[in-house]
Amino acid sequence: MNNSDVLLQAANLTRCRPDGDARLLDDVSLSVCAGEKLSVTGASGSGKTLLLRALALLDPPDAGRVCYQGQVVLRDGVPGFRRAAIYLHQRPALLEETVEAALRRPFSLSVHRRKRFDRGRILEWLGRLGRSESFLGQRVGELSGGETQIVALLRALQLDPTILLLDEPTAALDPKTTIAVEELVRQWVDDSAQPRAIIWVTHDADQARRVAQTTVQMQSGRMTTD
Amino acid sequence: MHGEYLELSFWQLAIAASLVVISGLISLLMQLGLERRLLLAAARTVVQLSLLGLVLEWIFSVGRWHYVIALMVAMTLVAGLSAVRRTERRYAGLLIDSVIAIWASSWCVTAVALFAVVQVPSQYLVQYSIPLLGMILHNTLNGISLGIDRFGSELAAKRDEVETLLALGATRWEAAREPIRQAVRTGMIPTINSMMVVGIVSIPGMMTGQLLAGVKPLQAGMYQMVIMFLIAAGASLGTVGVVLLGYRRLFTPDHQFLPGRLVKRS
Numbered sequence: 001m002n003n004s005d006v007l008l009q010a011a012n013l014t015r016c017r018p019d020g021d022a023r024l025l026d027d028v029s030l031s032v033c034a035g036e037k038l039s040v041t042g043a044s045g046s047g048k049t050l051l052l053r054a055l056a057l058l059d060p061p062d063a064g065r066v067c068y069q070g071q072v073v074l075r076d077g078v079p080g081f082r083r084a085a086i087y088l089h090q091r092p093a094l095l096e097e098t099v100e101a102a103l104r105r106p107f108s109l110s111v112h113r114r115k116r117f118d119r120g121r122i123l124e125w126l127g128r129l130g131r132s133e134s135f136l137g138q139r140v141g142e143l144s145g146g147e148t149q150i151v152a153l154l155r156a157l158q159l160d161p162t163i164l165l166l167d168e169p170t171a172a173l174d175p176k177t178t179i180a181v182e183e184l185v186r187q188w189v190d191d192s193a194q195p196r197a198i199i200w201v202t203h204d205a206d207q208a209r210r211v212a213q214t215t216v217q218m219q220s221g222r223m224t225t226d
Numbered sequence: 227m228h229g230e231y232l233e234l235s236f237w238q239l240a241i242a243a244s245l246v247v248i249s250g251l252i253s254l255l256m257q258l259g260l261e262r263r264l265l266l267a268a269a270r271t272v273v274q275l276s277l278l279g280l281v282l283e284w285i286f287s288v289g290r291w292h293y294v295i296a297l298m299v300a301m302t303l304v305a306g307l308s309a310v311r312r313t314e315r316r317y318a319g320l321l322i323d324s325v326i327a328i329w330a331s332s333w334c335v336t337a338v339a340l341f342a343v344v345q346v347p348s349q350y351l352v353q354y355s356i357p358l359l360g361m362i363l364h365n366t367l368n369g370i371s372l373g374i375d376r377f378g379s380e381l382a383a384k385r386d387e388v389e390t391l392l393a394l395g396a397t398r399w400e401a402a403r404e405p406i407r408q409a410v411r412t413g414m415i416p417t418i419n420s421m422m423v424v425g426i427v428s429i430p431g432m433m434t435g436q437l438l439a440g441v442k443p444l445q446a447g448m449y450q451m452v453i454m455f456l457i458a459a460g461a462s463l464g465t466v467g468v469v470l471l472g473y474r475r476l477f478t479p480d481h482q483f484l485p486g487r488l489v490k491r492s
Contacts, residue, residue, distance in 0.1 A: 018486060056393055060482055078481040083395040093386030111395035152390075159394070 005033040006070065007197050008085060008163050013054050013064035015221075024050050025061070026221040032163065034195030037186070039208035041201075042218035048201045049090070051218060052165045055199070056087035079111045085163040090171060091145070092152030099143070100136040103155050112159060125154050129180050145172030153181065157188060164188075164198045170207070182211050231439045243268065286352055294352050298359055302329050305363040309370040309468075315378030317487045319475050327370055327467035332362045335460040343452055361432065361453055362460040365417060369461030370468045373413025377469050378488055380405035381476065385485050398477035406469055413465030417458045424454060 008031065015025040025047050032038055042048050053059045055066060057078055065072055073081040094102045104117045119136075126135055129150055143151065149172055156164060164185070170178040189196045200211050208215045217224045246268045253260040285293050306325030313320065336359045340346050346354045381388065384405060391401040424430055425447070429437070432453050436446035476484055 057480065058389060058392060058482060060478060060480065060484075075479050075481075079395045079397050082393060082481075086395075087393040089386065089390060089393065091386070093384075093390045095387065106394045109391070109394060109396045109400055111397075156394070 005195070006031050007034055007036075007068070007195060008032045008055065008199075009067045009070075010055055011065055011067070013051070013066070014062050015050060015054060015059065016062050023221050025054060028054075028064070028221075028223045030216065030223065032197045032199060034197060035189065036197045036214070037189060037200070037212040038198070039200045039202060039212035039215045040218060041203065041205060041208050041215060044203075046218040047221040048218050049167055050221075051223075052087055052167050052199065052201060056082060056085060056165055058087060079109075083111045083159065084161055085165060086156045086159065086161040087165040088152055088156055088167055088169055090167040090169075092148055094140040094143075094148060094151060096139070096141050098136065099138050099140060099151055102140055102151055103136075103158065106155060106159055115159065118158060122154055122158060125157065125184060126150075128184055129177055146170075146174065146177065149173060150177070150181070153185075157184075160194070162194065162196055166198060166200045168201055168203065171203075178207070182207070186211065243272070282356065285356070289352055291352075294355060297356060298333075301356075301360060301363055302332065305332075305367045309367045310374060312371070313375050313378065313491065315375075315382055315488045315490055317378075317472065317475055317489065320374070320472070323468050323471035323475070324370055324374070327464050327471060328363065328366050331463035331467055332359060332366045332460050335362050335456050335463065338459075339452065339456050343456075358453075358456070362456055365457040366460040366464035368416060369413035369465040372416065373409045373465035374468050374472060376412040377405055377409035377472055380408050381483075381485065382488060382490075385483070388483050392481060392483060396481075398473075398479075398481045398483070401481075401483065402473050402477055406473060409469045410462075410465050413469070414458075414462050417461045421454050421458060424450070430454075 010031070011029050013025050013028045014023060016023055028047075028051060030038075040048050040051065050059065054061050054064075057066060057073060067073070068081050068084060095105070097105075100119075103122060106112050107115060107117055122136070123133055126132070131147075131150070135147075140148070140151070149169055153166075153169055166185070169185075170181050173181060185198060185200075189198055198211075200208070202208050202211070214225075246264065249264055250261050252258070253264060281297065285297060303325060306328040307321060309328060310316070310320050310324040336355065339358050339362075340351065340355055344354065381402075388401045388405070392398070425433075430450050430453075433446045433450040436449060437443060441449075476487055478484065
């Protein structure tokens with residue numbers, strides 16, 4: 001492994017409870033290289049989500065640092081970093097609008113201003129996930145939990161990030177669509193000319209084996225390798 | 227300001243005060259349980275306004291600027307603290323933010339009123355500055371109170387949306403823009419509503435006072451217009467100020483949202 005291949009690196013990430021009594025993340029270090037698919041498993045409350053949030057710089061850590069392509073991410077660079085490393089919430093929040101409007105929304109952000117919504121690409125992905133064009137006209141409020149996860153995933157994929165930080169992205173999906181999502185994400189990493197990687201948090205050990213080459217476990221805020 | 231007015235004596239005041247008995251009787255007959263509160267409220271009205279009258283009379287007669295400034299500072303501090311006393315979701319620094327916002331906005335607007343709009347001659351400055359500041363403070367206080375309350379509730383309700391935007395690469399400003407917009411809107415609406423109906427539903431307090439003091443109705447109306455515009459400016463500036471200060475406390479320069487800092491009032 002060449003150092004230049006390392007896309008995302010976290011060193012000694014530590015996060016304490018607000019009362020300071022316990023460590024929610026305890027000295028966690030990891031690195032993800034181009035083309036790597038890493039899964040994170042662990043019981044509820046073991047710190048999986050907090051780890052992804054810390055990697056996306058959504059929470060201020062009490063100690064440790066996150067580097068992207070070898071550089072520490074600095075204040076003004078945070079939105080640009082999050083364009084490259086997108087965190088997907090387990091229960092994604094969408095405004096009350098149509099699916100297409102929800103998919104178009106990120107393009108109004110300054111960091112994505114140069115990109116354009118590509119309807120054809122979205123329709124192709126939707127087709128692979130068993131959804132037709134009429135899905136784009138549905139109101140977000142009418143979607144099931146699983147369909148909301150599909151919208152959130154496609155909304156992130158279309159922005160061409162380098163790393164996807166996926167927090168149980170198929171938790172509310174049926175088995176068939178789950179397999180289709182896994183395949184879509186796998187191809188998104190493997191078939192790209194750009195360097196890409198994923199970190200996939202899951203409760204399901206079988207899924208962890210299917211989607212990743214490497215699996216790490218979280219336990220009481222600490223990371224262990226399988 | 228050369229009109230005439232009818233001076234009130236204490237027994238005339240006593241007749242008016244006896245009318246409070248009507249409210250007390252209603253409370254007794256309908257078992258509202260408001261008699262004690264009513265008595266306390268009436269007593270506070272008498273004490274507070276008597277004290278205000280005495281203090282103002284003394285300040286007007288002494289005419290020293292440092293006394294005026296001291297009173298204006300005291301009024302501003304009380305307004306700043308009162309504005310956030312009942313805020314539902316609080317954060318460390320809220321009181322300071324409220325005082326800063328109300329101080330900066332109402333003093334700037336009062337200065338514009340005194341020196342640019344009314345162009346008060348120096349011998350009347352004491353007489354004009356305190357009532358003008360008082361009216362502006364009162365309305366700015368309401369704007370700040372409503373605005374910051376809405377800001378907290380918006381952020382609590384839309385926490386996931388705010389975080390989703392940040393996760394997609396939004397700057398902290400882009401992520402907070404909608405809650406900020408809603409909060410400022412909420413703070414400004416009462417002032418706009420009162421401008422809509424002023425003079426139709428009721429004759430506003432200052433105009434009433436001037437009419438009773440013998441000022442020509444058109445002049446009294448013009449004064450009221452000036453006050454309404456000043457109030458609108460004060461409320462808008464105060465609301466924007468307190469919401470932006472809150473935004474800086476709840477969103478870090480690293481574009482992180484800190485919902486843990488918002489604590490619901492017990």
